[in-house]
Amino acid sequence: MSSTFNLKAFLFFYYSAMTVIVSYLPVYFQDIGLTGAQIGVLLAVGPLASMLSQPFWGYMTDKYKTSKKIIIICIIGAFLGSLFMFQTYSYYFLIIAVFIFHGFLSPVGGLGDSLTQKTANRLSLSFGSIRLWGSLGFAVMSLLMGFLLARIGVQYIFLPFLFFLSVTFILTLRIQDVETSKVPVALKDATKLLKNKKFMYFLLIMMFITITHRANDSFLGIYIVDKGGTESFIGWAWFIGVVAEAIIFATATYWFRKYHALTFITIAGILFAVRWIVMGLIVNPLLVLPLQMLHGFSFGVFYLCAFHYVTKIIPEELQSTGHLLFYSFFFGLSGMLGSSIGGVIIDETSVSYLYLILGIFAIIGAIFIAVYQVLFFKVKNKKVLQVQ
Template identity: 50%
Template sequence: MVKKESLTSLKLLIFHFHATNTIIISFLPLYLKFKGLTGTEIGWVLAIGPFASIISQPFWGYLSDKYKTVKRMLILSTIGMLIISVIFFQMDSLLTILILGALFFFFSSPVGALSDSLAQRQAQQLKISFGSIRMWGSVGFAFSSLVVGEILTKFGIQVIVWPYVIIGTILLIIAFTISDVKSEEESTPVNLADISMLLKNKPFIFFLLFMMFITITHRANDSFIGIYITEVGGSEGLVGIAWFVGVISEAAVFAFAGLWFRKYSPITFVIIASILYCIRWFIYGMAPSPYFIISFQVLHGVTFGIFYIAAFDYVTKLIPNLLQSTGHLIFYSVMFGVSGIIGSMAGGKMIEAFGGQIMYLGMGLFTLLGIFCLVGYQIWMKRLEVKVKTAGT
């Protein structure tokens, strides 16, 4: 049974991981620019993260299921993340930055997915909403974006390693205090052959494929909203405010998930969030000023918050308990890894060739195609359920 003390520790762990993640997402590009890298070279370094996550997240998920522990995998990956980060931030040449960057992301990328997997299990046992736990990641992101931003403004981007290591060390200490959540099926050993169960799971695979129509646009926005805001006349300060508004609204959606999430099926909420994503991209594509974009950044919380909670819960229902961590990390690697690579590359080409407005209008059309796919998927799944019920009678 999960103790309340362990739940508090997990919330603190999620808070501090996303606080460290903010430093990488928001300030690493500026640090690499300070190091003298060109825009193209910075793009290569940032692309290393999604590439590494495609390999590392299923790998760590498999180890977690095989050895029946999320806690130990979190501790090991956090230790690796901390050690490599100190070396990574000292590198100056592009080659060494790329090599150390790949190692860094190999250890850091699974921490968020493993903690979310553990949060989902604890939420199920305690009969509380997953969002009420996951919201602490959004709070950590918002807190770090303001505090670390002020520190770097005062002391310079070159001190980025210190807030990262300090927050990361607190994260490691907290990781030792969390508890694993055991399921009834966890006495069964897991081997590589069991992974084929997921690959043969057609509902799981098709959902991931159709989901990518939405997540590719989400990741493209993550990469280029800052550039787009400056393109329509904004400053770096307004970019920070836009992120803060978006993440605070995300935390609110996660916090109140228990009030709305069970009203409809998870796949219905995925479709609702996708429709809102589509509307959001078309609105951004017509933005006359940076303040217009910031005023609609509350939609970030509504779109990503609803989509992530619903998709994560739906995937949990599609995969067996025996392979929960593996399935969750495959989901994570598709949503943030594969989608990140495609979104960054395609978005970069579009914004360079046509500008931000055309990029966002294109994202709206691509999302619309994804909505049709997800609606078709929902109809297909309902027919499958009817066939199963008919066969059982």
């Protein structure tokens, strides 16, 4: 059996669980009678909790030199938090429940990807060759959940979620920890990351693009329903997009070395812009399906290259802290802003208008990344960022 089998299975089932939350939680909130603005607030509370909790859990991982034990703690907390969230219908209690739930669930993804990067480095494997199993889990379950929820109703999304999270917990007990550095880590060491200009500027600039990605995560289901699509249609849209993402991860060995990682990130930002603007203009939901192929070339390329770039510019003994700080900006703060602002825009205008605005933001982000590359590196586009 492959030495990475348990890690791949862990990623598969964790992202299967995330399929339910990312793809259908906004639709679930809509189903229980919440308004667009209320949904926007709830979808912003989750990323806020993620933003606050992820650096903490990353620091604890580096301090105690264990990803596995921290992941176990977070999964248990997420399981208990989900029981509270899915049994609560009061808007104000939901705010509390969503905060607790995401405070434990979100760090699992960042810690899993961090452990994947460490494992890939130790075994001299491609990060994408392992991480693609998470994308496959998301893709397969996006499709199956669409059919399942079309039959049983979106109000029962807690059943598949709890099943997938339980399997993830069992697999976590079997994954292998990887210690990359024996250098002791104190809180003052972790704060050095905040003084790393190259790292912090990159996190801030990339948010012009990541906010648009996270807004789409929150409102794609509502967008499709608004255009006349069904729950199963939402599943197909996610399936096509994440399969394209998995293909990008699987083939990273062949294309990743050709240009600097920041060059790929700039290109991905442009593709994000094209994708959002077209979505803002189309009327027929069927056209969303072929357009979802761009998810792989936009998010897949962006995330893979950004994660690798961050790994290269942070100290080895602070990798988990740096990865989770990156994660908190990418999925936490960006998600909070994208969800809250997006909800207001939808209430005041329309979901199509929201996507046109996202396109403009992505263009600005691509320009800023290109300027950042010139200012910090002054390299030619074909210079390679060496892969360890």
